[in-house]
Amino acid sequence: MSSKRxxxxxxxxxxxKEGWVDRRIFWEQxxxxxxxxxxxxxAWQFIxxxxxxxxxxxxxxxxxxxxxxxAARQKDGSVKVFLNSCTHRGxxxxxxxxxxxxxxxxNYHGWAFGTDGELKGLSNEHVYDEGDIDKSKWxxxxxxxxxxxxxxxxxxxxxxxxxxxxxxxxRWYLDIMLDQDExxxxxxxxxxxxxxxxNWKFGVENFIGDAYHALWTxxxxxxxxxxxxGFPPADPTGSYHASMNGxxxxxxxxxxxxxAILGQPKVLEYYEKMRPKMAERLGEMRSKIFGxxxxxxxxxxxxxxxxxxxxxxxLPRGPHKFEMRMWTIVNxxxxxEIKQAINIGCMQTFNPAGVLEMDxxxxxxxxxxxNKGAVTxxxxxxxxxxxxxxxxxxxxxxxxxxxxxxxxxxxxFYERWADMMNANKWDDVPTRYTPRYAGKKTV
Amino acid sequence: MMTNEAKSSSNTGxxxxxxxxxxxxxxxxxxxxxxxxxxxxxWLDMLTEDIHYWMPYRYQRYRKNEKEPTIMDTAYYNDDMExxxxxxxxxxxxxxxxxxxxxxxxxxVTNIEVELTDNPDEYQVYSLATVHRNINxxxxxxxxxxxxxxxxxxxxxxxxxxxxxxxxxxxxxNKSLNVYL
Numbered sequence: 001m002s003s004k005r006x007x008x009x010x011x012x013x014x015x016x017k018e019g020w021v022d023r024r025i026f027w028e029q030x031x032x033x034x035x036x037x038x039x040x041x042x043a044w045q046f047i048x049x050x051x052x053x054x055x056x057x058x059x060x061x062x063x064x065x066x067x068x069x070x071a072a073r074q075k076d077g078s079v080k081v082f083l084n085s086c087t088h089r090g091x092x093x094x095x096x097x098x099x100x101x102x103x104x105x106x107n108y109h110g111w112a113f114g115t116d117g118e119l120k121g122l123s124n125e126h127v128y129d130e131g132d133i134d135k136s137k138w139x140x141x142x143x144x145x146x147x148x149x150x151x152x153x154x155x156x157x158x159x160x161x162x163x164x165x166x167x168x169x170x171r172w173y174l175d176i177m178l179d180q181d182e183x184x185x186x187x188x189x190x191x192x193x194x195x196x197x198x199n200w201k202f203g204v205e206n207f208i209g210d211a212y213h214a215l216w217t218x219x220x221x222x223x224x225x226x227x228x229x230g231f232p233p234a235d236p237t238g239s240y241h242a243s244m245n246g247x248x249x250x251x252x253x254x255x256x257x258x259x260a261i262l263g264q265p266k267v268l269e270y271y272e273k274m275r276p277k278m279a280e281r282l283g284e285m286r287s288k289i290f291g292x293x294x295x296x297x298x299x300x301x302x303x304x305x306x307x308x309x310x311x312x313x314x315l316p317r318g319p320h321k322f323e324m325r326m327w328t329i330v331n332x333x334x335x336x337e338i339k340q341a342i343n344i345g346c347m348q349t350f351n352p353a354g355v356l357e358m359d360x361x362x363x364x365x366x367x368x369x370x371n372k373g374a375v376t377x378x379x380x381x382x383x384x385x386x387x388x389x390x391x392x393x394x395x396x397x398x399x400x401x402x403x404x405x406x407x408x409x410x411x412x413f414y415e416r417w418a419d420m421m422n423a424n425k426w427d428d429v430p431t432r433y434t435p436r437y438a439g440k441k442t443v
Numbered sequence: 444m445m446t447n448e449a450k451s452s453s454n455t456g457x458x459x460x461x462x463x464x465x466x467x468x469x470x471x472x473x474x475x476x477x478x479x480x481x482x483x484x485x486w487l488d489m490l491t492e493d494i495h496y497w498m499p500y501r502y503q504r505y506r507k508n509e510k511e512p513t514i515m516d517t518a519y520y521n522d523d524m525e526x527x528x529x530x531x532x533x534x535x536x537x538x539x540x541x542x543x544x545x546x547x548x549x550x551x552v553t554n555i556e557v558e559l560t561d562n563p564d565e566y567q568v569y570s571l572a573t574v575h576r577n578i579n580x581x582x583x584x585x586x587x588x589x590x591x592x593x594x595x596x597x598x599x600x601x602x603x604x605x606x607x608x609x610x611x612x613x614x615x616x617n618k619s620l621n622v623y624l
Contacts, residue, residue, distance in 0.1 A: 099508030190500035190517035194615035224533035353620035361618025362541040
C-alpha cells in the first residue's frame with residue numbers, strides 16, 4: 001500500500017479556477033524546506049526602514065527565511081546586508097536587535113568583522129602561520145540591497161530581477177503609503193515582536209486581501225474603537241482587489257474607515273486637511289484609497305495597513321510558527337502630536353495586546369494546528385469568493401477584481417507562490433499581469 | 444523626553460509603616476483578584492482618572508547601546524483611562540470570540556516594596572507580577588512584568604495613578620496579551 005504524499009508540481013496544490021487550496025501547504029515540513037530555498041533564498045524581502053538606521057555604523061538584525069542577517073549603515077550612507085554567522089565556526093556574530101558598533105566580534109574565537117561585513121582581524125592572530133588565511137576571502141556573505149522610498153529590501157539571489165521589476169506596478173500603490181508628501185515616511189522608534197504558532201502564509205494572506213474577516217473577527221475590537229458601533233454593512237461597490245507579482249492591496253475608496261479605527265479624531269482632521277495636497281501629488285483616486293478600509297501584503301512576507309499604519313513582517317520559524325515584527329509608520333513631516341496620536345491608536349489596535357490584533361492570532365493558530373490530523377490535512381480550503389468579478393479598470397493597474405470582500409488577492413498570492421516554488425530560474429517565473437508602469441515613475 | 448516615572452513625587456527613600464505596606468499589599472492583591480475574575484469595571488474603579496498604564500517595547504541591546512524607553516516610543520500599552528475603557532468595552536460586546544470560552548488566568552504579585560515620596564498621599568511601589576495564562580485545550584503561558592507603580596490616596600482610598608511594566612521577554616512568546624500585567 002502506498003500513497004503519494006507530496007506533489008512535485010506545486011500548482012497541483014491548488015485550483016484557482018475552481019477556487020481551492022490544499023491544506024498541506026500550511027503543514028508539511030518538506031514543503032516548508034522548499035519555501036526556504038525557492039522563496040526566501042530568492043525573493044526580495046523587506047529588511048528595515050531607513051529611519052531605523054540613520055547613522056553610520058547603525059545596525060539592525062533580522063532574518064531572510066531562517067537565515068539570520070545584519071543590516072548596517074555604511075559611511076557612504078548606503079546599507080549592506082550580510083549573514084549573521086561567523087565564517088570560522090559559524091556562531092552568530094551579533095546577538096543584539098539593533099544598535100551602533102564599529103565591529104561585530106564573534107564570541108567564540110574573537111574573529112572581528114567590520115560593519116561592511118569584511119573580516120578585519122582575528123584575536124591572537126599569531127597562532128596562524130603566514131598563508132593559513134586570506135582574510136579578504138573570509139568576509140560575511142553579502143546580499144543584494146536596494147530600497148524603495150525608505151523601505152530597504154535584500155535578496156541573496158544574484159539572478160533576481162531588479163527590485164523595481166520585482167515590485168512592478170505595485171509601486172503605483174506603494175506610493176499611496178510612502179509618498180504622500182515630499183518628506184516621506186519613518187518608523188516610530190522601537191518595535192514589538194511576538195511568536196504565533198501558525199504557518200506564516202496565514203498572516204500574509206490575511207493582510208493581502210481578507211477584508212471579509214474584519215466584519216466578523218474584529219466586530220468586538222471595532223465596536224471598542226467606534227463608540228460601540230459595529231462595521232457598516234459590507235458594501236462591495238467602490239472597492240477592489242488589485243494584485244501584481246503576488247503583491248496585493250485590497251481597498252475601499254471612502255478615504256476614512258481605517259483612519260477612524262485609530263479612535264483619534266485629530267488624525268482624521270489632519271488627513272482631511274492634507275487630502276487635497278495628496279490628490280495633487282498622487283491623483284484623486286489614490287488620495288481616496290488612502291485611509292479607506294484596506295490591507296496590503298508584499299510578496300512574500302511583509303504587510304501593512306494604510307490608515308491604521310501598522311507595518312510588519314512575518315518571519316517563518318518552521319511550518320507551524322512565525323515571528324511577527326511590527327512597527328508604526330508615519331510621515332516625517334507630521335507634527336509630533338499627530339505622530340504620537342497615530343502611535344497610540346495603532347498600538348491600541350495592532351500589537352499582541354491590540355483590541356483587533358488579539359483576535360487574529362487565535363484564528364491563525366487554529367487554521368494551522370488542526371492539520372495535525374491526517375484526515376483533516378487531506379482536505380481543501382475554499383478560496384472562491386468573487387471568482388468571476390475580474391474587471392479592467394482604467395486607473396487601477398494590476399489584476400483587478402471588483403469588491404474588496406473577495407479572495408482574489410489570496411488566489412494571486414498562491415499562484416505566485418506556486419510559480420516561485422516550481423521555477424528553476426527567474427525566467428521561469430511568469431508575469432501574470434500587464435504592466436503599465438514598466439520603466440516609468442509612479443509619482 | 445517625557446517618562447512615566449513619578450516626577451511629581453520624588454522618592455524620599457524613607458521607610459513606609461507596616462500598616463501602609465499592608466494596605467498597599469491588600470490593594471495589589473485585590474487588583475489581581477479582579478483580573479483573575481474578569482471584574483474589569485471593578486478594576487477601573489481602582490484607577491485614578493489620570494491613570495497612565497504603560498508597558499514599553501523591549502529590544503535586546505548591547506550594554507553600550509542600552510536606552511530607556513520613552514512614552515513616544517512603541518509600546519504594548521500606553522494608555523490613559525479612555526484607552527483602558529475601550530479595551531474593557533471590547534470584552535463586553537458579546538462578540539469577543541477569542542474570549543469565549545474564557546481565559547483562565549492567575550496573577551501572582553510578589554516582591555512588593557513601598558516607598559514614601561515627597562507627596563504624603565503618593566507612594567512609589569515596586570512589584571513583580573507573574574501571570575499564568577491557560578487557554579483553549581491546554582495552552583499555557585507565563586508572563587513576568589517588573590512593575591513600578593505610583594499609588595495615590597484619593598479621599599482616603601488608594602488608587603493606581605501610574606504603572607510602568609517592564610516585560611521579562613524580548614520576543615513576546617505568545618499570540619496575544621489578553622491579560623493585564
